[in-house]
Amino acid sequence: MRAEWLSFFLALLGRVSPCIPSPRANRTESWSCSLSCAPSVSTLDPYRVKEVVRVKRRVGASVKTLAVARQWSEWRERVGGVRVVRLEAGCGRNSNRLATLEDGSRACVRYGVDQDQVLGETLCFHLAMLLGIPNVPPLALTKPDPSSQQWSAVRDSIEALRWSPDAIVSLTQWVPNATRVSIPAQLRKHMGAGVRPVSHVPWTSENMTSGDLSELMQWTDLILFDYLTANFDRVANHLFNLQWDRRAMDRATNNLLRTTEGHLVFIDNEAGLVHGYRVLDRWEHFHKALLNSTCVFRGLTVQRLMELKRSRSAAQCLRQVYRAREPLAQELGFLSEAQLVTLQNRVDMLCGHVQQCSTGT
Structure with a gap:
């Protein structure tokens, strides 16, 4: 990584x-x-x-x-399809989590206090790409639906966090x-x-x-x-x-x-x-x-x-x-x-x- x-x-x-x-x-x-x-x-x-x-x-x-x-697209495609196998504390606010993916890579799951925060995070990334500023980590959007294949392995964690399965969250590349x-x-x-x-x-x-x-x-x-x-x-x-x-x-x-x-x-x-x-x-x-x-x-x-x-x-x-x-x-x-x-x-x-x-x- x-x-x-x-x-x-x-x-x-x-x-x-x-x-x-x-x-x-x-x-x-x-x-x-x-x-x-x-x-x-x-x-x-x-x-x-x-x-x-x-x-x-x-x-x-x-x-x-x-x-x-191409690298950005490949990262997004992999994150969009790979299963989340673990959620643990990390990535700032208590509602956020550090996710371990099935392929061994990691990503920050940012569950905003409201959707405006997720929107701001997402638009900032795309604006940085427009400007050619490479310092903002790659980002993709998803929904933490425990009934989906991607999130089913962490159903208990999602329920304990009281995340809504309909909420839109951002996955950002973890920088080790x-x-x-x-x-x-x-x-x-x-x-x-x-x-x-x-x-x-x-x-x-x-x-x-x-x-x-x-x-x-x-x-x-x-x-x-x-x-x-x-x-x-x-x-x-x-x-x-x-x-x-x-x-x-x-x-x-x-x-x-x-x-x-x-x-x-x-x-x-x-x-x-x-x-x-x-x-x-x-x-x-x-x-x-x-x-x-x-x-x-x-x-x-x-x-x-x-x-x-x-x-x-x-x-x-x-x-x-x-x-x-x-x-x-x-x-x-x-x-x-x-x-x-x-x-x-x-x-x-x-x-x-x-x-x-x-x-x-």
């Missing part, structure tokens, strides 16, 4: 390069948001942080994207041997400092190791992703806690793990999108403070965001891939029209921030 997760991650992450794109970066080819026509991966030539770079397409990276799509992680000091000291002109960005490829740069890009992907989804149950929560705990930023980050290979894993995204948008007014100050802490980004993430802005297609693409990949999508539901407007607005705001970084204004 560990090897499988590493293969999945490396295939999608590809080569990491920092990016502060010019306004021309949004003039990329249009791409279909359908599963069969996934956007090509683009990478950026190495550069000094002060410089503006051009996006270049690479066939090899596109092949990697298709490989990841992962540890908790704190915000890097280099990034932490800039959180909330405001937008910095390019010439003042303190991080350059010259003074960072490849490992340091890779981790920084993952952290800035996390900041962009949590801003887009308005997920308050991760780094934003630490900023909130500074009101009474001055060491809050030093503590392990909520819902974030690091694998033994050093890759960050964004887990428990159920606060994103649905609930996050519902309480946005209360948390927006913290989301903006985190976003304003960085002007260094991964090239692929920026390119995808710019295309969603140019085409005005964030809602359309998310709906399309979600319904194409999830047979239970119609029953679980989708975002409201107001929430879809919020999603596109936040895509626009992220692109505005990136462009502001590139001009130094």
Whole structure:
């Protein structure tokens, strides 16, 4: 399982390069948001942080994207058909369980307090796939029906948990041997400092190791992703806690793990999108403070965001891939029209921030 997760991650992450794109970066080819026509991966030539770079397409990276799509489909197909043979405590909330499958692999079963949490978790995964962010574990939806072949072996456990057989639950890939992680000091000291002109960005490829740069890009992907989804149950929560705990930023980050290979894993995204948008007014100050802490980004993430802005297609693409990949999508539901407007607005705001970084204004 560990090897499988590493293969999945490396295939999608590809080569990491920092990016502060010019306004021309949004003039990329249009791409279909359908599963069969996934956007090509683009990478950026190495550069000094002060410089503006051009996006270049690479066939090899596109092949990697298709490989990841196949791996994701294979994992989903296996999980959808294999029997659950054991349920035990784990995976956060008491209502969740760590499942052992018949083939020996494991998965987190997330039984939300309400279906909005399951919907938020699910949509966050599909949005991460759209953006080419590989840090969110693969996910599939199912129903824990003890009369079905998949769940019959754990009937007693389901009844003891009082799970409804009609509830929709998410199965997410278990990441073994992962540890908790704190915000890097280099990034932490800039959180909330405001937008910095390019010439003042303190991080350059010259003074960072490849490992340091890779981790920084993952952290800035996390900041962009949590801003887009308005997920308050991760780094934003630490900023909130500074009101009474001055060491809050030093503590392990909520819902974030690091694998033994050093890759960050964004887990428990159920606060994103649905609930996050519902309480946005209360948390927006913290989301903006985190976003304003960085002007260094991964090239692929920026390119995808710019295309969603140019085409005005964030809602359309998310709906399309979600319904194409999830047979239970119609029953679980989708975002409201107001929430879809919020999603596109936040895509626009992220692109505005990136462009502001590139001009130094």
